[in-house]
Amino acid sequence: MKQTWWKEAVVYQVYWRSFLDTNGDGFGDLEGVIQKLDYIQNLGVDVIWLNPCYESPDFDNGYDISDYRSIMSKAGTMETFERLLEEVHSKGMKLIMDLVVNHTSEQHPWFIESRSSKDNPKRDYYIWSDQPNNWRSYFTPSTWELDESTGEYYFHSFAVQQPDLNWKNPEVRQEVYSLMKFWLDKGIDGFRMDVINLLAKQEGFPDAENSEDISYLGNNPGIHEYLHEMHEEVLKHYDIFTVGEIPFVTPEDGLLYVGEDRQELHTLFHFEVCDYMAHWDMKRFKEIQRRWYHGLWGKGWNSQFLNNHDHTRLVTRFGNDTTYRVESAKCFATLLHMLPGMPYIYQGEEIGMTGVRYPSIEDYNDIAMKNRYKEEVEKGRNSQEVFESLLHLSRDNSRTPVQWDDTENGGFTSGAPWMKVNPNYKEINVAQALKDPDSVYYYYKQLIQLRKQNEVMVYGNFEELFEDHQQIYSFTRGLKSEKWLVVLNISEQQVQVHLPENLTSFDRELMISNYNNQVDGKSKFLMKPYEARVYRLI
Ligand code: TEU
Ligand code: CA
Secondary structure (H helix, E strand, C coil), X not given: CCCCHHHHCCEEEECHHHCCCCCCCCCCCHHHHHHCHHXXXXXXXXXXXXXXXXXXXXXXXXXXXXXXXXXXXXCCCHHHHHHHHHHHHHCCCEEXXXXXXXXXXXXXXXXXXXXXXXXXXXXXXXXXXXCCCCCCCCCCCCCEEEECCCCEEEECCCCCCCCEECCCCHHHHHHHHHHHHHHHCCCCCEEEECCHHHCCCCCCCCCCCCCCCHHHHCCCCCHHHHHHHHHHHCHHHCCCEEEEECCCXXXXXXXXXXCCCCCCCCEEECCCCCCCCCCCCHHHHHHHHHHHHHHHCCCCEEEECCCECCECCHHHHCCCCCCCHHHHHHHHHHHHXXXXXXXXXXXXXHHCCCCCCCCCHHHCCCHHHHHHHHHHHHXXXXXXXXXXXXXXXXXXXXXXXXXXXXXXXXXXXXXXXXXXXXXXXXXXXXXXXXXXXXXXHHHHHHHHHHHHHCCHHHHCEEEEECCCCCCXXXXXXEECCEEEEEEEECCCCCEEEECCHHHHCCCEEEEEECCCCCCECCCEEEECCCCEEEEEEC
16 A cells, blocks of 8 residues: 555545434434445545544533543444444445544543542643633633632633643653554554644643633644654554644644654644634635645645534535535535545535524534533523524534435434434435436545546646636646646636636646536636536646
């Protein structure tokens, strides 16, 4: 297997609790993933990223782990997991797990011991202080929670139920390396590393100028020493790949995590799009892509995603989930697969699933949303106004169950679904997509096949056209003698495109498009709303 097999991979993210329920308890499970592996494989993807399925009290849907070496009963058993891994490999795919080691659950035995007394041997597995500072956490007004039993505060970057591990403690680091090897020795193919740039904390926890800008949580001195040690102690001994979830990072800092010479991680997700663009912003998106291409290309490898289990579904957030749902889903799929970097497909994206608007806060599960709702209402704000302000970016937009068919609950469960199924499952579902040759599903499949047959999509350089255009995103990808032209009309208007002089001399072979019968002139053509075209220049 080529050392850089992962650079050519397409990744499919499975949020198993919303994927398929096979025992009627209303939660998806690993058995459900096994039953749908042919569906996933049929897309042509190479790697499955499985969200956390370790033992957890589930305050943050598995991102609060109480036992790193066992499978949460909702998901199944270790036997189910091992069968899943075996099946994934037998179908020629790979499986990466979620590594969540910035924090544990408050119910992890380590924390139960650590909080039991100030002189407990595991006290320094976590971060304790009698001097809380003014930092906000991701999910709460303060990063500090008072523990009555010892009168000290513990640090948590996320929910109160997610105490941060103290990575300054070498025993903690060795515990993590040991649990990583436990899973790698089972044969998994790597890790997606949860907020891995938060492991090191600012020395002395100084008060922040502006505690609303929580970037003080990340990229602190010591982080690269930790990740290099992880590389030396664990990662370099396995043929795996690692993708770091790295919020608050610029391309220059990003390169310090994924530079080919750094011996830390293989690739990363930055969050300049998904944490800061609530809606589509062409100017900003182009600028981000430009910066990351010039920052990493030839030195490190980027990853591309337009939604995941934390971020609203792309047709709702960036596209058009009504009149042009299919066209815009395909347009963004083209963008995802034609940009430089590894494409990540979030379950349901391949059938153009949309975000959701439920009527009451009781219909929602996301701890981030519910904590913020409570915080704002307790400040005296109007509860309906607060609720409505949180809907667009609620993480539950992407956590509604996968819509398999038009039977009750979209075929997701025979029981009561843990999260209501999006009512549009009658029109938008896998069964319908598989029957429709023009569905979003087959378009994703075609893009993935193109990528397998044409390494210009993986290794080709990136040169922009129409940089300032507000509707048209266009660029070429070039590798050796191959040159492909991508033209996307990311708007609801028709747009006339006039090709630059240096490209009009080429003939063009249309490789993929989301419309049929193009109006195609030698140097100009009319792009319909959300029309995507990829040409091979001859
Ligand atoms: O998410 C970290 C992170 O960056 C998210 O908090 C994201 O920016 C935010 O949710 C946007 O709404 C990871 C996991 O993906 C997330 O599901 C967990 O809740 C979080 O870490 C804590 O483990
Ligand atoms: Ca189940």
